[in-house]
Amino acid sequence: MTVAYKHEPFTDFTVEVDKLAFEAGLKKVESYLGQEYPLIIGGERITTDDKIISINPANKAEVIGRVSKANRDLAEKAMQVADATFQTWRKSKPEMRADILFRAAAIVRRRKHEFSAILVKEAGKPWKEADADTAEAIDFMEYYGRQMLKLKDGMPVESRAIEYNRFSYIPLGVGVIISPWNFPFAIMAGMTTAAVVSGNTVLLKPASTTPVIAAKFIEVLEEAGLPAGVVNYIPGSGAEVGDYLVDHPRTRFISFTGSKEVGIRINERAAKVNPGQIWLKRVIAEMGGKDTIVVDREADLELAAQSIVASAFGFSGQKCSACSRAVIVGDVYDQVLARAVELTKSLPVGSPEEQGTYTGPVIDQSAFNKIMEYVEIGKQEGRLMAGGEGDDAKGYFIQPTIFADVAEDARLMQEEIFGPVVAFCKARNFDHAIDIANNTEYGLTGAVITNNRAHIEKAREDFHVGNLYFNRGCTGAIVGYQPFGGFNMSGTDSKAGGPDYLLLHMQAKTTSETL
Ligand SMILES: NC(=O)c1ccc[n+]([C@@H]2O[C@H](COP(=O)([O-])OP(=O)(O)OC[C@H]3O[C@@H](n4cnc5c(N)ncnc54)[C@H](O)[C@@H]3O)[C@@H](O)[C@H]2O)c1
Numbered sequence: 001m002t003v004a005y006k007h008e009p010f011t012d013f014t015v016e017v018d019k020l021a022f023e024a025g026l027k028k029v030e031s032y033l034g035q036e037y038p039l040i041i042g043g044e045r046i047t048t049d050d051k052i053i054s055i056n057p058a059n060k061a062e063v064i065g066r067v068s069k070a071n072r073d074l075a076e077k078a079m080q081v082a083d084a085t086f087q088t089w090r091k092s093k094p095e096m097r098a099d100i101l102f103r104a105a106a107i108v109r110r111r112k113h114e115f116s117a118i119l120v121k122e123a124g125k126p127w128k129e130a131d132a133d134t135a136e137a138i139d140f141m142e143y144y145g146r147q148m149l150k151l152k153d154g155m156p157v158e159s160r161a162i163e164y165n166r167f168s169y170i171p172l173g174v175g176v177i178i179s180p181w182n183f184p185f186a187i188m189a190g191m192t193t194a195a196v197v198s199g200n201t202v203l204l205k206p207a208s209t210t211p212v213i214a215a216k217f218i219e220v221l222e223e224a225g226l227p228a229g230v231v232n233y234i235p236g237s238g239a240e241v242g243d244y245l246v247d248h249p250r251t252r253f254i255s256f257t258g259s260k261e262v263g264i265r266i267n268e269r270a271a272k273v274n275p276g277q278i279w280l281k282r283v284i285a286e287m288g289g290k291d292t293i294v295v296d297r298e299a300d301l302e303l304a305a306q307s308i309v310a311s312a313f314g315f316s317g318q319k320c321s322a323c324s325r326a327v328i329v330g331d332v333y334d335q336v337l338a339r340a341v342e343l344t345k346s347l348p349v350g351s352p353e354e355q356g357t358y359t360g361p362v363i364d365q366s367a368f369n370k371i372m373e374y375v376e377i378g379k380q381e382g383r384l385m386a387g388g389e390g391d392d393a394k395g396y397f398i399q400p401t402i403f404a405d406v407a408e409d410a411r412l413m414q415e416e417i418f419g420p421v422v423a424f425c426k427a428r429n430f431d432h433a434i435d436i437a438n439n440t441e442y443g444l445t446g447a448v449i450t451n452n453r454a455h456i457e458k459a460r461e462d463f464h465v466g467n468l469y470f471n472r473g474c475t476g477a478i479v480g481y482q483p484f485g486g487f488n489m490s491g492t493d494s495k496a497g498g499p500d501y502l503l504l505h506m507q508a509k510t511t512s513e514t515l
């Protein structure tokens with residue numbers, strides 16, 4: 001009997017012993033920087049000449065790892081291994097699969113700060129953000145293990161006197177897991193373990209900027225007793241390996257988290273039935289966001305400013321849930337804007353390895369260039385109130401940036417920037433604010449800061465996002481507490497960390513025996 005699920009607590013770095021433990025984690029990771037990481041297919045280590053060089057976005061000169069890169073032939077080999085392994089893994093006991101997740105969670109928990117330190121180095125996450133990412137990875141494993149134990153016997157159905165009916169869940173087959181770089185541990189581990197605990201085998205293609213944390217996670221799964229061939233680690237180019245596997249007739253499902261553009265491409269390609277394919281592929285796609293915090297006139301305005309700043313600039317705004325639009329009812333607009341600008345100017349920007357840093361780098365040169373282009377667009381579309389500067393000499397640093405008086409249909413209010421840039425927009429009244437909030441193609445997260453009960457109820461019905469928060473920021477969903485996923489172009493609303501997530505990786509089978 002497992003203990004009841006509770007989320008992993010966050011580390012309090014004001015406690016000296018925890019601060020020292022985190023510093024020790026950073027030292028440990030420094031001891032293996034630059035190491036080589038092979039592909040892992042059926043447990044076999046395969047080294048290729050072609051490499052992905054993972055670098056520290058805060059210090060381009062520092063190499064985190066040299067990672068072998070899969071091509072189509074190796075992707076095909078991995079598919080054949082995963083397909084063959086499925087025939088045994090699908091019959092493994094759900095209890096055993098859950099136990100592997102619980103053990104893997106325990107291993108990560110024991111080496112928690114080392115994993116977080118990899119995230120500091122490879123993804124540029126400040127300590128607190130790295131700690132939350134690792135905690136969420138642990139949560140996914142603890143939560144999905146328990147969910148599988150609940151689903152293993154299926155659901156009750158009726159039987160007549162002369163029959164015995166059963167309704168059970170069986171796995172789908174081989175899944176292709178395509179994960180993003182922004183929660184390179186939590187989302188990668190969550191997508192992978194959900195598929196595996198449900199009885200599927202997988203090909204894991206992590207994002208090319210963060211393949212090392214995924215390689216380290218595979219080692220954990222092996223230590224936890226996962227048989228060879230269940231998870232196959234094949235980093236590689238999205239266009240080459242990704243397209244090949246999405247199109248493959250033996251791919252049964254694709255679990256993708258990333259941008260809208262790639263999600264749409266995968267969904268379209270997966271819909272095509274290729275020669276030799278005997279099923280319709282299932283697609284789980286979690287995509288981008290253009291997330292809004294609405295501030296009402298009857299509201300705690302300090303809470304509003306704090307929530308906007310934390311949600312806009314935590315991990316440099318590189319969260320699909322990040323607040324990139326602050327929509328504020330006219331009467332209180334100036335006050336909230338002024339306070340948010342004041343808070344923003346005091347945020348420490350710098351190396352994420354320093355404990356006090358709030359805003360670290362953005363992930364790479366192309367992200368830096370794209371965000372700086374939006375800063376230039378913002379100068380045409382609004383009033384620059386804070387930030388607006390970038391420096392990519394050593395790492396990819398961009399100052400937290402606020403634009404005021406942006407029109408509701410401006411590009412800054414419509415397009416996902418995925419960086420530390422937030423647009424402020426004035427609404428005539430609360431209804432108008434909700435209309436503006438809904439005026440995007442996305443529908444991921446949102447928050448409303450208000451003390452007006454009627455307005456809370458209106459937003460609950462009319463603010464069309466998958467994760468809606470009241471009187472807090474719009475980031476930081478917790479596994480098992482706030483299942484996460486969005487509407488419209490934010491994806492298939494497959495709620496990660498929710499009670500029905502595993503079902504997306506299974507199919508239901510009815511058996512009826514005449515007695
Ligand atoms: N909704 C969510 O839960 C959620 C969570 C995290 C990130 N995101 C979104 O992810 C995006 C940022 O992540 P990103 O930059 O890694 O996204 P991305 O779409 O560029 O890449 C995501 C993954 O897709 C792969 N890929 C690229 N082209 C491919 C192709 N043709 N076929 C198959 N795979 C391909 C990449 O290599 C990577 O592994 C943002 O838009 C963000 O909002 C959404």
Ligand SMILES: N[C@@H](CCC=O)C(=O)O
Pocket residue numbers: 182183318319320321474475476477478484
């Ligand atoms: N689940 C995270 C966002 C994941 C996407 O980037 C949050 O709730 O902030």
